[in-house]
Amino acid sequence: MPSESLRWETLEALKNSPKGKLKYSPDWLENGEFLLYFLSIKCNLGEQKRLLSLMHVMHVCFLSQAELSLRQEQQERLVATAANCESEQLKRYEELMELKQRQEYQSMRDMLEKETQESLGRQEKLREEHRHRMKILNLRLREAEQQRLREAELERQRQVEGRERHRAINAIQEEVLQLNQLLQPRPSTLTDPALDHTPYITRGNQLCSQVSEVVPASADGQFPSVEDLTVAERALQEMRSLVRNLQDEVAQAAERKRKEQEEEEGKKKRHEELKAQQEEQKKTAARSAKEKAKKEGLQTGADESTLKWYNALQDAASQCAQAFDELSKAKDTQTKKLKMELQKAATTPVSQIANISGAPLKEAFEKIDKLLSSRPVTSAGKTVSTSQHPQGLEFVSYKLAEKFVKQGEEEVASNHSAAFPIAAVASGIWELHPNIGELILAHLHKKCPYAVPHYPPMESGTSVEDYQKILGYRVDDSKVEGQDSFLKRMSGMIRLYAAIIQMRWPYTGKQGPHPHGLNHGWRWLAQILNMEPLADITATILFDFLEVCGNALMKLYRGQFWKLILLIYEEYFPRFRFRFQMYLEQLLSYPNKPYINGKLIYSAFRRTNLKKKLKKKDSYDWFCGRNIRI
Numbered sequence: 001m002p003s004e005s006l007r008w009e010t011l012e013a014l015k016n017s018p019k020g021k022l023k024y025s026p027d028w029l030e031n032g033e034f035l036l037y038f039l040s041i042k043c044n045l046g047e048q049k050r051l052l053s054l055m056h057v058m059h060v061c062f063l064s065q066a067e068l069s070l071r072q073e074q075q076e077r078l079v080a081t082a083a084n085c086e087s088e089q090l091k092r093y094e095e096l097m098e099l100k101q102r103q104e105y106q107s108m109r110d111m112l113e114k115e116t117q118e119s120l121g122r123q124e125k126l127r128e129e130h131r132h133r134m135k136i137l138n139l140r141l142r143e144a145e146q147q148r149l150r151e152a153e154l155e156r157q158r159q160v161e162g163r164e165r166h167r168a169i170n171a172i173q174e175e176v177l178q179l180n181q182l183l184q185p186r187p188s189t190l191t192d193p194a195l196d197h198t199p200y201i202t203r204g205n206q207l208c209s210q211v212s213e214v215v216p217a218s219a220d221g222q223f224p225s226v227e228d229l230t231v232a233e234r235a236l237q238e239m240r241s242l243v244r245n246l247q248d249e250v251a252q253a254a255e256r257k258r259k260e261q262e263e264e265e266g267k268k269k270r271h272e273e274l275k276a277q278q279e280e281q282k283k284t285a286a287r288s289a290k291e292k293a294k295k296e297g298l299q300t301g302a303d304e305s306t307l308k309w310y311n312a313l314q315d316a317a318s319q320c321a322q323a324f325d326e327l328s329k330a331k332d333t334q335t336k337k338l339k340m341e342l343q344k345a346a347t348t349p350v351s352q353i354a355n356i357s358g359a360p361l362k363e364a365f366e367k368i369d370k371l372l373s374s375r376p377v378t379s380a381g382k383t384v385s386t387s388q389h390p391q392g393l394e395f396v397s398y399k400l401a402e403k404f405v406k407q408g409e410e411e412v413a414s415n416h417s418a419a420f421p422i423a424a425v426a427s428g429i430w431e432l433h434p435n436i437g438e439l440i441l442a443h444l445h446k447k448c449p450y451a452v453p454h455y456p457p458m459e460s461g462t463s464v465e466d467y468q469k470i471l472g473y474r475v476d477d478s479k480v481e482g483q484d485s486f487l488k489r490m491s492g493m494i495r496l497y498a499a500i501i502q503m504r505w506p507y508t509g510k511q512g513p514h515p516h517g518l519n520h521g522w523r524w525l526a527q528i529l530n531m532e533p534l535a536d537i538t539a540t541i542l543f544d545f546l547e548v549c550g551n552a553l554m555k556l557y558r559g560q561f562w563k564l565i566l567l568i569y570e571e572y573f574p575r576f577r578f579r580f581q582m583y584l585e586q587l588l589s590y591p592n593k594p595y596i597n598g599k600l601i602y603s604a605f606r607r608t609n610l611k612k613k614l615k616k617k618d619s620y621d622w623f624c625g626r627n628i629r630i
Contacts (some may be wrong), residue, residue: 008086011079043287162223169224172232179239180204183246200246207235207242237507238573259294302454306527310445310452317442320398321436324391338388339395345371345379346396347403358613362507367426372433400429401439405493407448413492413542419499419548426496430515437515440500445451448472448493450541453528487540494541496550518556521549528571542568 069343103457132255183204185197214228224232266273302310321328325517327339349364370377374393376385386392404426412419458467467474472490501521504514528542546565554561 011083014075042055051352084099103540104217129256159223165226165229167223168229169211169214169232174238176208176211176236176239179236179243180208182243197246204239204242207239210235218560286457290353301469302452302527302531306454309455313438313442313445316438317398317446320439324395327389327391327395335389338384338392340398341379341382341384342386342389342392343399344399346379346382348379350400350403350407350425353407353418353425361421362426365428365505365507368400368425368429369432372400372429372436397433397436398438404440405496408444408494408496409447409489410495412496413488416495416548419492419495420503423496423499423503425512426506427500427503427516428508430500431505431508431512434515439574444493444497448490449495450490450528450537451494451524453524453541455531455534473591483536485535490537491540494544495548498545502549502552518549518552521545521553522557525553529564529568533575 183197183200211232214224214232220568231513327335330336330339346368349367353364367377371386372393374387376383378384386396389395404422407422408419412422421525425438426437430440445454449470451454456467456470462470465478467481468475468480473486474489498521499518501518525545528538533539550561550565557564
C-alpha cells in the first residue's frame with residue numbers, strides 16, 4: 001500500500017540522519033561524579049560562576065539530551081510498535097491473501113469437480129443414449145433381417161409353388177395331348193356311319209390350343225398363375241369328359257352292333273328260350289307251392305343279419321356323438337364360436353346343393369373334402385379347420401351326415417330332381433371318407449327305418465308318442481304330424497337313398513367299386529318284398545325307390561329285374577289293395593280307437609281271416625308262403 005511504503009521510507013531516512021545516529025546512555029544520571037570533579041577543582045567565585053553557567057548549560061544540555069533520549073525512546077517504541085503493527089498487518093494481509101488463494105483454489109477445485117461431475121453425467125447420458133440407439137438399431141436390424149428372411153421364405157415358397165404349377169401344367173398338357181389322341185377315330189370305328197368323331201376332335205383341338213396358350217407364358221421365365229392352372233385343369237376335365245363321352249358312344253355303338261348280332265342270332269333260339277322259361281316258371285311255381293305248405297306267410301320284420309347291421313350303425317353313430325361331447329357342451333365363448341363356425345362350414349355347402357352341377361357342385365364337394373381332411377376352408381369370410389379342436393373332425397362328420405339326410409328329408413321331398421346332385425356329392429364324400437357313409441346310413445335309418453328296411457314293432461313299456469317317433473313321425477307337444485307330411489318326408493329320404501346307391505362322383509380318379517352300390521338296392525328291394533306291407537308307406541317307398549333307381553337296376557340285373565317287376569305287378573300289388581282295405585275296415589269298425597299310423601296288427605292277417613277276405617286262390621297262396629330269394 002502507498003502509506004505503508006512511505007512510513008518505511010521515513011524510518012529509513014531518520015535512521016540514516018545525524019540525529020538518528022545519537023545514542024542515549026542511561027548511565028548519565030548515575031555517572032554524575034564529573035560534576036563533583038569540576039566542583040572540587042576550583043572553588044573560586046568566578047570559576048564557580050563559570051562552572052555554574054557551565055553546569056547550567058550542562059544541565060540544560062543534560063535535560064535536552066534526557067528529553068531527546070526520551071523522545072528517541074518514545075520514537076523507537078512508536079517505530080517498534082508501528083513496525084510490529086505493520087508486521088502484524090502484513091501477516092494478516094498475507095494470511096488473508098493465502099486464505100483468498102485457498103478459497104479461490106477451493107472454488108476452482110469445486111468448479112473443476114462440478115464440471116467433472118457434469119462431464120461424467122453428460123458422458124453417462126451420452127453412453128445411455130448410445131446404448132438406447134444401439135438397442136433400437138439392433139431391433140431394427142433384427143426386424144429387417146426377419147423381414148428379409150420372411151420375404152426370402154415367401155419368395156422361396158412362391159418359387160416352389162410356381163415350379164409345382166409349372167410341372168402341373170406340363171403334366172396337364174401332356175395328358176391333354178394323350179387324351180386328344182384317343183379322340184382320333186380308330187380303324188374299327190371308321191366303318192360305323194352313326195359315330196361322328198368330328199365334334200370331339202374339333203373341341204379337343206380347341207382345348208389343346210387353350211392349354212398351349214398358357215404354357216408359353218410360363219416358359220418365358222415366369223411361373224404360371226393360379227388362374228392359368230385353373231384354366232388348364234378345367235380344360236383337362238373337359239377333355240376327360242369328351243373322352244368318356246366318346247368312349248360311351250363307342251361302347252354304345254359296339255353294344256348296338258352286338259345287340260343287332262345277338263338279335264339276328266337269337267331269332268332262331270327265341271322260341272326255345274320262351275319254352276324253357278315257361279318250364280322254369282312251372283318248376284318255380286311247384287317249388288313255391290311246396291314252401292307255402294311249410295310257412296304261414298311273409299316276414300313280419302327284418303331278418304337277424306339286417307337288424308344286426310342296423311344296430312351296429314346306430315352304435316357307431318352314438319359313439320361318434322359321445323366323441324365330441326366336450327365340444328358340444330362347451331360353455332366358454334371361444335369354443336362355442338368355434339363350434340358354430342365348424343357347423344356352418346359343414347352344413348353350408350350341403351345346403352347350397354340343389355339342381356346345380358359343374359363347377360359350383362365341384363366347389364361344394366371340394367369344400368367338404370378339405371374340411372374332412374383337416375385343411376382350412378373359408379366360411380362366411382372366416383378361415384376354419386377341424387384341427388383347431390381335438391374333437392372337431394368327429395363333430396363335423398356327425399353334423400355333415402345329419403345335414404345330408406336332412407336335405408333328403410326336406411329338399412328332395414319338395415324337389416325330386418335335387419336327389420341326384422346331393423347323392424353325387426354324398427357318394428363322392430363316402431368314397432373318400434367311409435365313416436361319413438356309415439353316419440349317413442345311421443341318420444337315415446333313425447329318421448326313416450323303412451330304408452333298412454325295418455318295421456319296428458311296438459315293445460312293451462313304450463309309450464304311443466315314443467313309438468310314433470321310432471316309426472319316423474314328428475311329434476311336437478303330443479301332436480303327431482299329418483300322414484301326408486310324413487309320407488312326403490319318407491319319400492324324400494328313400495329317393496335320396498335310391499340316388500346314392502347308383503350315383504358316382506364324376507371327378508374321382510378312383511376306379512374301385514361303389515362304397516354302397518346297386519347290390520344294396522337289390523337287397524333292399526328283396527327284403528321289402530319279403531315283409532308284410534303297411535297300408536300306405538310300403539306302396540309309397542316302393543314307388544319312389546323304383547322311380548329313381550329302377551332304370552339302373554334294370555341295366556344291371558336285366559332279366560331278373562323284369563321278373564321282379566312282373567312279380568310285384570301280378571302278386572304283390574293285389575296285397576297292397578287288400579292290406580289297405582283291411583286297414584280301412586278296422587278304422588271303420590273301431591272309430592273311437594284308431595290304430596297307430598304304421599303299427600302292424602298281425603292278428604288280422606292269419607290264414608283263417610284271409611280265407612274269408614280273399615276271393616282269388618292264387619293271391620292267397622302267394623300271400624301265405626312265398627319268399628323272394630336273391
